[in-house]
Amino acid sequence: MVERSTSLKTVDSCQTVANNVQLEMVFAGNVPAGQWMRLRYQTSLYCSAGRLAIRFGADGGEVQAALPAAFFGAGEWLGLVPQGTRRVNIILSDGCAATDFHLASCEVLSFREVVSLARGRSAGKTLLAAGLGAVGLRGDASGILQDVLGATPLERYHEWRALNGRDLDLAGLEAQRxxxxxxxxxxxxxxxxxxxxxxxxxxxxxxxxxxxxxxxxxxxxxxxxxxxxxxxxxxxxxxxxxxxxxxxxxxxxxxxxxxxxxxxxxxxxxxxxxxxxxxxxxxxxxxxxxxxxxxxxxxxxxxxxxxxxxxxxxxxxxxxxxxxxxxxxxxxxxxxxxxxxxxxxxxxxxxxxxxxxxxxxxxxxxxxxxxxxxxTPVIVARPTMERATATLIVPTRDRADLLAACLAGLEKTEPRNFDLVIVDNGSKEPATHDLFERVRMHSWARVVDVAGPFNFSALCNRAAELAEGQVLVFLNNDTAAMQPDWLATLVSWAVRPDVGAVGPKLVYPSGRLQHAGLVLGLGGYAAHIDNGAGPEHRGYLDRFTVPHEVSAVTGACLAVEKGKFDAIGGFDAKRYPIELGDVDLCLRLRQRGWKTVFTPYAVLKHHESATRGRSNVAKRYAKERRHFLESWKDAVLDDPFFHPALSLTARRTRLDH
Known part of the structure; x- marks a missing residue:
């Protein structure tokens, strides 16, 4: 490793950082673009902790990564500086002044040194990363290594606390005010x-x-x-x-x-x-x-x-x-x-x-x-069941087997104060059209044909224009309700004046957890926390056992009052045709003062992307992800319902770094 001499200077103005302080790293020599860099830093313990950001500027734009919050006063970040980087800025968390931050060291590490550090945490994943790096897949290798180095199990909290703690700096960061x-x-x-x-x-x-x-x-x-x-x-x-x-x-x-x-x-x-x-x-x-x-x-x-x-x-x-x-x-x-x-x-x-x-x-x-x-005993809190009407909206394309299972769950739903709009996006299989004919026999259901490339947001918006219910419930065709009162539970939350979007618990066919709310910044954008956990898993602080606020819920099953949906202009079909439109919707609802709620009292089975497949997700949805960071780059650093000392690289709840 090589110690790099660096200094910091305050950037006077930055339109993207709101009220947060932005510091530019000034290197003695060239910016270490394309190399691994480790930063060690300290923040004042008198500031409420928050994630910091490091932003790499290049001619083609800007790339952002989250820095650990230095919860006990000391923090460390290890990551790969993108190729072509010309400037590096550190963004302090809300409420922290430049005098509340100290950059202790900046080091450049070799790939071999990073692999050596990661091996002590996960030998198997590190071996995979080393192999990918050897064949030139540096991006994939660095992603695995950063995941390995970016999370500590909660069971090792004592060691994590000691590693990230420090003595008070009474002459500096913790001086009397x-x-x-x-x-x-x-x-x-x-x-x-x-x-x-x-x-x-x-x-x-x-x-x-x-x-x-x-x-x-x-x-x-x-x-x-x-x-x-x-x-x-x-x-x-x-x-x-x-x-x-x-x-x-x-x-x-x-x-x-x-x-x-x-x-x-x-x-x-x-x-x-x-x-x-x-x-x-x-x-x-x-x-x-x-x-x-x-x-x-x-x-x-x-x-x-x-x-x-x-x-x-x-x-x-x-x-x-x-x-x-x-x-x-x-x-x-x-x-x-x-x-x-x-x-x-x-x-x-x-x-x-x-x-x-x-x-x-x-x-x-x-x-x-x-x-x-x-x-700790859990108090079961259920809002009063409302009799508001709902319109269920199901976009689909073929896969009659999945849609039939979805409709079977709706047949058992009580009370039956809802109508159904199936949005067909170019189905060709005879079995699917036979199913549509049977659906049209019900007075409470209809099929709407919308041609063109698959655009989940546009299909949902089109159906919402035709909706007659007070509450819209967007539902994937590969979901199946597991209890009769699932819809009444969602509607009872959606009609509350302070609530925008509502999402249920979704499980895989195996019974393992698929969705219990999304965490902003997880995986760099937004993702399901504790995905794949067993049926007995209660979640951190028992959060999966009771209704609670989250930043976003998945569009695979999302309920929202039609008036609130219309007030924000529905889904953004231009910027988010398939991915991240649900998260964007929830965040725009939040901007208007409506919170997003997850409830475990409504449970559906979800195959997840069974119709569209899951290959090459990052490449297929690169534009959506770019748009998302352009609009919400500050939000992904600070999910108010997911503590900043918890990791954004691990899909299971872990400590950061």
């Missing part, structure tokens, strides 16, 4: 939820004494609390009124509850204050957390999505790293203190919050591990 002189006061409330040893209490108090933010005070709940420290503590009895906890605070000051035995990260209060300063309209905040077991190993990271009220209602997830401005608690001043200092009470406060809720993407709390907590 001048703004703290007028910063909010934090009232720390230490309380117990069960018997705690003196050692556990001392652990909590020691972590509080290490805080870099100075403006805080301490309140102890319960007579059994014994505090040994320099900071004076105010004590209240457990049966007192809750208002005593925040007495003397201003409305925007912050209450920070801590369970005795928990460890508050050294930078936690500073990160909280910095985050809250940029969000004066937020009254409630939560952060990420993990646990530490009896062997002193960090386990069970809870890397939470940004505020997801549907998910929280179904499976409360905010945990113990929660924070409240005084104004959020005023209505509860006369409640018994003990009743308010419970996780169930915190969950209820978040669930009832009508305003914005802030998620600090940093690990601010570590709690003692309890094996019993792995069995």
């Amino acid at each position: 001048d703004s703290w002189r007028q910063g909010p006061h934090i009232r720390v409330i230490v309380h117990t939820i069960d018997e705690k040893s003196a050692e556990a209490l001392d652990t909590t108090f020691a972590s509080l004494q290490r805080q870099t933010y100075p403006n805080w005070s301490l309140t102890l709940v319960g007579a059994e609390m014994t505090h040994r420290g320099d900071r004076q503590a105010f004590r209240v009895e457990a049966d007192a009124r809750a208002g005593l906890l925040w007495e003397g605070l201003e409305a925007s000051d912050i209450v920070l509850p801590v369970v005795a035995g928990d460890v508050v990260a050294d930078y936690a209060m500073a990160a909280l204050v910095e985050f809250a300063a940029g969000r004066p309209d937020c009254s409630m905040f939560y952060a990420d957390e993990d646990s530490i077991d009896a062997r002193r190993r960090h386990v069970a990271p809870e890397l939470k999505p940004d505020w997801s009220p549907i998910f929280h209602e179904a499976r409360p997830y905010v945990g113990r790293a929660v924070y409240f401005r005084r104004r959020a608690l005023e209505a509860h001043a006369d409640r018994p203190l003990a009743a308010l200092l419970r996780p169930s009470a915190w969950n209820a406060l978040f669930a009832a919050e009508a305003g914005p809720v802030g998620h600090i993407r940093r690990l601010l709390l570590t709690k003692p591990w309890k094996p019993a907590e792995t069995g």
